[in-house]
Amino acid sequence: xxxxxxxxxxxxxxxxxxxxxxxxxxxxxxxxxxxxxxxxxxxxxxxxxxxxxxxxxxxxxxxxxxxxxxxxxxxxxxxxxxxxxxxxxxxxxxxxxxxxxxxxxxxxxxxxxxxxxxxxxxxxxxxxxxxxxxxxxxxxxxxxxxxxxxxxxxxxxxxxxxxxxxxxxxxxxxxxxxxxxxxxxxxxxxxxxxxxxxxxxxxxxxxxxxxxxxxxxxxxxxxxxxxxxxxxxxxxxxxxxxxxxxxxxxxxxxxxxxxxxxxxxxxxxxxxxxxxxxxxxxxxxxxxxxxxxxxxxxxxxxxxxxxxxxxxxxxxxxxxxxxxxxxxxxxxxxxxxxxxxxxxxxxxxxxxxxxxxxxxxxxxxxxxxxxxxxxxxxxxxxxxxxxxxxxxxxxxxxxxx
Amino acid sequence: xxxxxxxxxxxxxxxxxxxxxxxxxxxxxxxxxxxxxxxxxxxxxxxxxxxxxxxxxxxxxxxxxxxxxxxxxxxxxxxxxxxxxxxxxxxxxxxxxxxxxxxxxxxxxxxxxxxxxxxxxxxxxxxxxxxxxxxxxxxxxxxxxxxxxxxxxxxxxxxxxxxxxxxxxxxxxxxxxxxxxxxxxxxxxxxxxxxxxxxxxxxxxxxxxxxxxxxxxxxxxxxxxxxxxxxxxxxxxxxxxxxxxxxxxxxxxxxxxxxxxxxxxxxxxxxxxxxxxxxxxxxxxxxxxxxxxxxxxxxxxxxxxxxxxxxxxxxxxxxxxxxxxxxxxxxxxxxxxxxxxxxxxxxxxxxxxxxxxxxxxxxxxxxxxxxxxxxxxxxxxxxxx
Numbered sequence: 012x013x014x015x016x017x018x019x020x021x022x023x024x025x026x027x028x029x030x031x032x033x034x035x036x037x038x039x040x041x042x043x044x045x046x047x048x049x050x051x052x053x054x055x056x057x058x059x060x061x062x063x064x065x066x067x068x069x070x071x072x073x074x075x076x077x078x079x080x081x082x083x084x085x086x087x088x089x090x091x092x093x094x095x096x097x098x099x100x101x102x103x104x105x106x107x108x109x110x111x112x113x114x115x116x117x118x119x120x121x122x123x124x125x126x127x128x129x130x131x132x133x134x135x136x137x138x139x140x141x142x143x144x145x146x147x148x149x150x151x152x153x154x155x156x157x158x159x160x161x162x163x164x165x166x167x168x169x170x171x172x173x174x175x176x177x178x179x180x181x182x183x184x185x186x187x188x189x190x191x192x193x194x195x196x197x198x199x200x201x202x203x204x205x206x207x208x209x210x211x212x213x214x215x216x217x218x219x220x221x222x223x224x225x226x227x228x229x230x231x232x233x234x235x236x237x238x239x240x241x242x243x244x245x246x247x248x249x250x251x252x253x254x255x256x257x258x259x260x261x262x263x264x265x266x267x268x269x270x271x272x273x274x275x276x277x278x279x280x281x282x283x284x285x286x287x288x289x290x291x292x293x294x295x296x297x298x299x300x301x302x303x304x305x306x307x308x309x310x311x312x313x314x315x316x317x318x319x320x321x322x323x324x325x326x327x328x329x330x331x332x333x334x335x336x337x338x339x340x341x342x343x344x345x346x347x348x349x350x351x352x353x354x355x356x357x358x359x360x361x362x363x364x365x366x367x368x369x370x371x372x373x374x375x376x377x378x379x380x381x382x383x384x385x386x387x388x389x390x391x392x393x394x395x396x397x398x399x400x401x402x403x404x405x406x407x408x409x410x411x412x
Numbered sequence: 413x414x415x416x417x418x419x420x421x422x423x424x425x426x427x428x429x430x431x432x433x434x435x436x437x438x439x440x441x442x443x444x445x446x447x448x449x450x451x452x453x454x455x456x457x458x459x460x461x462x463x464x465x466x467x468x469x470x471x472x473x474x475x476x477x478x479x480x481x482x483x484x485x486x487x488x489x490x491x492x493x494x495x496x497x498x499x500x501x502x503x504x505x506x507x508x509x510x511x512x513x514x515x516x517x518x519x520x521x522x523x524x525x526x527x528x529x530x531x532x533x534x535x536x537x538x539x540x541x542x543x544x545x546x547x548x549x550x551x552x553x554x555x556x557x558x559x560x561x562x563x564x565x566x567x568x569x570x571x572x573x574x575x576x577x578x579x580x581x582x583x584x585x586x587x588x589x590x591x592x593x594x595x596x597x598x599x600x601x602x603x604x605x606x607x608x609x610x611x612x613x614x615x616x617x618x619x620x621x622x623x624x625x626x627x628x629x630x631x632x633x634x635x636x637x638x639x640x641x642x643x644x645x646x647x648x649x650x651x652x653x654x655x656x657x658x659x660x661x662x663x664x665x666x667x668x669x670x671x672x673x674x675x676x677x678x679x680x681x682x683x684x685x686x687x688x689x690x691x692x693x694x695x696x697x698x699x700x701x702x703x704x705x706x707x708x709x710x711x712x713x714x715x716x717x718x719x720x721x722x723x724x725x726x727x728x729x730x731x732x733x734x735x736x737x738x739x740x741x742x743x744x745x746x747x748x749x750x751x752x753x754x755x756x757x758x759x760x761x762x763x764x765x766x767x768x769x770x771x772x773x774x775x776x777x778x779x780x781x782x783x784x785x786x787x788x789x790x791x792x793x794x795x796x797x
Contacts, residue, residue, distance in 0.1 A: 122508045123525040127742045173481060292737065293681035300682030307734060328678075328686055330647035351685035359728070359735055366731055 012102050015049050016042050022107040030059040040078040043085065046102065048092040053110035061282035063209045065314040072145045088140055091133025095126050111265065151205045152316050153372040155412055156364045157194055159321040159380040160353035163346035171379055172386045174358040179375070179388030180396040182407060187381050190404035194319065197408050199225035201317045209313045214305045216298035216323030228313070230284060230305050232298040232323065238272035239295050242288050264289040283308070299325040299349050303356035310363040320360055322353035361388065374411045378404060387411045461714055463777055464705060465670045466698055467518060468721040469511040469559055470677025471739055471749060472691050485691045488699035497754040498762045498795055505723040505747050505770040509739045512562040514722040515672055519566060521774025521788025533565040536787050539774045540580035541568055543668050546783035554580035555666045557653045559674030580670070585652040588628060589643055632659040650675040654697050658704055665710035673697060679725065682737050716755035716780060718773065724749050753796050764795045
């Protein structure tokens, strides 16, 4: 059994280059951390080479803060983790070499040993203290998120934006003419004005619109069609072999490399896209789930200044009787179902934006694409208000930011 | 203990919202006063008592059910069933939040700790074993209709004093369907036959067993051809489960019937509209099951029905989760749910606020049916009996 105090630089030999350097630099700190916490930190360290700049900054800040803390304060901060009781099999795992696998096993063990609530409380307290002690740097610009929903829906009777209306101003006489172009131009302009890596994102549930000249991080459901097909083939081959259960499948998928999915290009973005497909549930099948999860992960991880998330119709879920009839399989698009999914997905996107720094300055726009309904949230907008004014999207954006 | 205290507080908040809505929507009365007098004696029921338990093996949150935005999804529960029921607004599940292990915990009255994805029997005796052993009931008197392969072992435990030969028959309609369709192109049915929505990706299918299909077809007195034909007329696996339950009620009239509905767990795919569809279907099917009970001579007037989700789903405010999609955080919303009981002798239109646990179901069934769940860790729900 290896304990944290037995940790040596050679235990990081298989880590990617920058991760290895980081772990080695903080070796003395790592040796002092409790075993119920250390592998969770190493799980982040081992992925350092593929992390976004903001994630790197957060991890650097966390490590330097912990290293600078007097030992007694560090022990107090991590006491909730140290009090957790681990099983013998956990302590005997290769937790330094395979921290991801350890964290999966730890999660299962915490549930079965009824310690998951204690772990949760320890994690919440830790993050709160860390956030309070290590304030973020000021942003280059206030954040803006734009979500487009309802593509392909000709007519809608369902009230939209119900969860978001109390937060902002509901525009019900929007002039849709030129709306998409105005939004794309706004996103491109912000990318030009604040040219920071991975600070401006465009996620599309269909094929991405062309945005020439803008340095955007782009992810689209359609461009990942070959990767999705490769992944589903892999899952089917695992299922047919009956060689592992669902948890084994999770581990096998998490270990897939972007190259195995046919992804080429920026390694950080490739890893992000591979994670969306291998770790997101439903992202392989429903474009609406893909956009919601991609927006969530982009906000959580890259913490962008600008995010454009455009939902598209997802494939239709066939009822049992149609599937069994089998003569004319209809798995075409379901725009109406996608609208409901996207309306909820937009709410989650706003919630996730609100979890980032300087949330009080952030702005958010949702538009029923091609139609006259939109809602804007931000410091410049009244909350719980409605507007009958005939405005273009460009005009609403100008009011908003 | 501090975290447990916080859990109780948060659960109480969840329950408060549910209770306030119910009171305003249905004029339901508060059951706290029940503690001021002795429980009413059980009515003298004609013939032996029967119990039908309906669980949702895929939690539904208050936001999509009892809160104002969600009430449109559960008209049958609200308008037809709750006015006839004693409703527990704060049912806490302190166990593992995976559907098989949690449903097994409901059935044993003890928090099971096995791997949710393992095909293992519960460690503790199930309600079916207590029922059959204590009351000397035949195998045909206790049945489970459950959604997926994972539930195949739920009928009887591995406990050495119970177990073998004392459990319930388990019917897995999806597995029957797989067998019935084995000659077709199963790839077309991948989504329909998915074993567990908790799986990481959306494409696992069930193993088929033609022998099992023919055996069950004989029990249900339904040919394989008719079964397949019927399946072609239904829109979801849960509808098939309810059909199978109806056949069981007509052919074998079991005294203890346990049905687990699963469609709403499609929430794991992240498609909110499909999750809501699942809730609406479960709401309708609960009403249909109640009507079946009232219309079947073997059940009418002597059957108590219990409805409860196994647990909830993650709240929107929990940063570690993704809202309705999963139940991974262990937060108050994912642990807190509700239970309703209705039938002869059950007080109608009553809401009970005090926190109870999902493992309290088995001792309650024991008191109702007259067996002793001696290894259960739950407590009898006095308001029902």
